[in-house]
Amino acid sequence: MEKLIILGAGPAGLTAGIYAARSGISPLIIERLYAGGQMANTPEIENYPGIPHADGVTLSEQMRAHAEGLGVRFRTLDASALTRTDGGFTLTTDEGELTARTVIAATGASKRKLGVPGEAKYAGRGVSYCATCDGSFFKGQACVVIGGGDAAAEDALYLAGVAGKVTLAYHESALRCERALIEQLKDAGVRMLLGVRVTEIYGSQAAEGVRFTDADGNTRTVEARGVFIAVGSAANSELLRGLLETDAAGRVKAGEDCATDVPGLYVAGDVSEKPLYQIVTACADGANAARQAAAFLRRTV
Numbered sequence: 001m002e003k004l005i006i007l008g009a010g011p012a013g014l015t016a017g018i019y020a021a022r023s024g025i026s027p028l029i030i031e032r033l034y035a036g037g038q039m040a041n042t043p044e045i046e047n048y049p050g051i052p053h054a055d056g057v058t059l060s061e062q063m064r065a066h067a068e069g070l071g072v073r074f075r076t077l078d079a080s081a082l083t084r085t086d087g088g089f090t091l092t093t094d095e096g097e098l099t100a101r102t103v104i105a106a107t108g109a110s111k112r113k114l115g116v117p118g119e120a121k122y123a124g125r126g127v128s129y130c131a132t133c134d135g136s137f138f139k140g141q142a143c144v145v146i147g148g149g150d151a152a153a154e155d156a157l158y159l160a161g162v163a164g165k166v167t168l169a170y171h172e173s174a175l176r177c178e179r180a181l182i183e184q185l186k187d188a189g190v191r192m193l194l195g196v197r198v199t200e201i202y203g204s205q206a207a208e209g210v211r212f213t214d215a216d217g218n219t220r221t222v223e224a225r226g227v228f229i230a231v232g233s234a235a236n237s238e239l240l241r242g243l244l245e246t247d248a249a250g251r252v253k254a255g256e257d258c259a260t261d262v263p264g265l266y267v268a269g270d271v272s273e274k275p276l277y278q279i280v281t282a283c284a285d286g287a288n289a290a291r292q293a294a295a296f297l298r299r300t301v
């Protein structure tokens, strides 16, 4: 039986691995794809402290190498179920079962996509799912935010401060974000385009704008270098659902110590509810979760 299995090798899982290894545990990290998670898909990161310009692949490799250097073990496996068993947990993977006394679930989240032509083609070349991360690349340039909830409104407000003209486009006839945010959007000069559906993100080398249709079938075009899609995200928490409650987006509630209602099971990073989903907050969770797991292992020897 493993002392600690960490699910996911994003920044939360990798940091948990580093902290666990430094506590004297030799954790096993299970990852279905490659190290880094969402971070590995981010071409330019400008808000990781101490590294003003990082590319996500390099930062991911550095974190993985740091963990490996401390003795963290990695296996490429897809985990499909987690159950409680005597003295710990059983993890079902595509290559059989593993057991562990403690588990840190750091399985992250996936952004919801629009599924329109041009979205995938211009991802990272104008199309972004994270205004906090990428907004500053569009200084003085027109941007469109797609969505109508609080996150979309906050993205539009953030962009109004760092980019050029901002349009917030939503398919309903009224935004569903908080009333106070609507007032702030007006004050910030954000243009609202309501009752329109995205049909295409167009461009050449990079995104150049968005085409919409309105309820009467008319086509509307908005030129924009930045197209920010804020239509929600869902946590990768399917394998936790039998053990823990999740919110509508699949996120698990946990305190700053990352402990859950199940003794020995911790959640770290984007899979848990938090006010800000970023690399630094995921790393912070990873550190806290590993510390708690180490303390649990000491208490329950």
Ligand SMILES: Cc1cc2nc3c(=O)[nH]c(=O)nc-3n(C[C@H](O)[C@H](O)[C@H](O)COP(=O)(O)OP(=O)(O)OC[C@H]3O[C@@H](n4cnc5c(N)ncnc54)[C@H](O)[C@@H]3O)c2cc1C
Pocket (backbone or CB within 6 Å): 007, 008, 009, 010, 011, 012, 013, 030, 031, 032, 033, 034, 035, 036, 037, 038, 039, 041, 042, 044, 045, 046, 047, 048, 077, 078, 079, 080, 106, 107, 108, 109, 110, 111, 128, 129, 130, 132, 133, 134, 236, 239, 268, 269, 270, 271, 277, 278, 279, 280, 282
């Ligand atoms: C386009 C984009 C740009 C971003 N830019 C920035 C930025 O500039 N700065 C910043 O701070 N943040 C940025 N973020 C946010 C940041 O990347 C995330 O907040 C952070 O990666 C979350 O880390 P995590 O470890 O919790 O989860 P993730 O990074 O999502 O990693 C989770 C890992 O778990 C694995 N996994 C999931 N389920 C299973 C399973 N069942 N079995 C095995 N493995 C599994 C996944 O494959 C993945 O590798 C960006 C996000 C996106 C989408």
